[in-house]
Amino acid sequence: xxxxxxxxxxxxxxxxxxxxxxxxxxxxxxxxxxxxxxxxxxxxxxxxxxxxxxxxxxxxxxxxxxxxxxxxxxxxxxxxxxxxxxxxxxxxxxxxxxxxxxxxxxxxxxxxxxxxxxxxxxxxxxxxxxxxxxxxxxxxxxxxxxxxxxxxxxxxxxxxxxx
Amino acid sequence: xxxxxxxxxxxxxxxxxxxxxxxxxxxxxxxxxxxxxxxxxxxxxxxxxxxxxxxxxxxxxxxxxxxxxxxxxxxxxxxxxxxxxxxxxxxxxxxxxxxxxxxxxxxxxxxxxxxxxxxxxxxxxxxxxxxxxxxxxxxxxxxxxxxxxx
Numbered sequence: 001x002x003x004x005x006x007x008x009x010x011x012x013x014x015x016x017x018x019x020x021x022x023x024x025x026x027x028x029x030x031x032x033x034x035x036x037x038x039x040x041x042x043x044x045x046x047x048x049x050x051x052x053x054x055x056x057x058x059x060x061x062x063x064x065x066x067x068x069x070x071x072x073x074x075x076x077x078x079x080x081x082x083x084x085x086x087x088x089x090x091x092x093x094x095x096x097x098x099x100x101x102x103x104x105x106x107x108x109x110x111x112x113x114x115x116x117x118x119x120x121x122x123x124x125x126x127x128x129x130x131x132x133x134x135x136x137x138x139x140x141x142x143x144x145x146x147x148x149x150x151x152x153x154x155x156x157x158x159x160x161x162x163x
Numbered sequence: 164x165x166x167x168x169x170x171x172x173x174x175x176x177x178x179x180x181x182x183x184x185x186x187x188x189x190x191x192x193x194x195x196x197x198x199x200x201x202x203x204x205x206x207x208x209x210x211x212x213x214x215x216x217x218x219x220x221x222x223x224x225x226x227x228x229x230x231x232x233x234x235x236x237x238x239x240x241x242x243x244x245x246x247x248x249x250x251x252x253x254x255x256x257x258x259x260x261x262x263x264x265x266x267x268x269x270x271x272x273x274x275x276x277x278x279x280x281x282x283x284x285x286x287x288x289x290x291x292x293x294x295x296x297x298x299x300x301x302x303x304x305x306x307x308x309x310x311x312x313x
Contacts (some may be wrong), residue, residue: 050196053196053228055183080235083230086199
């Protein structure tokens, strides 16, 4: 299941066309089959970059001294950090990176916060696929865990696959 | 904007978040922060093509950027009261493009007490500068019985 930990040693491929041919198309996706995932070490830098992108300013995410005195006893990531974790924990040939993949909606449940320094793992699969109004849909089923095996959050999503 | 106090909250109370100016730069920053480099968000030439019956005419913002703004609004509202953002469900209704200004808002829908805790359900939406709803959904916040504002 898990392979080598994703890290700075293997830079993230930002050209989503490069491995496009390796990725499964809708026809190949088997509902229920686990997706290949990668453990990912969440850093404070990655949390700060996410915060900047959406305008998060809460000191619980950004100010170590304030966070230490707060309810979590240290820095945490915002709940929606799974937006980053989804791509950080999947390899370059994962079909979620297929150019033209359109996000059609998401629901996420939050258990405990991710923290800087956590090694995050993902269990993911397509749960279902269907055709509606000539569009090809896949239902995603994702659960993120920390290094202690605690559930951080779980999510269900739908994407429209490129034709 | 209503203070997050479980006993005082009632259906119809509102929550709001700050406006967010969408630009090519904000979308590029979201690519870097999310590692989502789908050409939908980067490549104008690619976006000249059709997607089924849809043509976006240029790059669009990540749908999950809406999700992040709604989540920010909810946590900023809940955390000072010791409440916890437990769930968020959203769907995207219209594309958001560079030059748009979007703003999240929420309306308290219901309160529920369960065996061990207390919950608030919130209808959430994001609107653009034309008053069009670009994203909508529902959130659930937990107000543990020990929360200071309870």
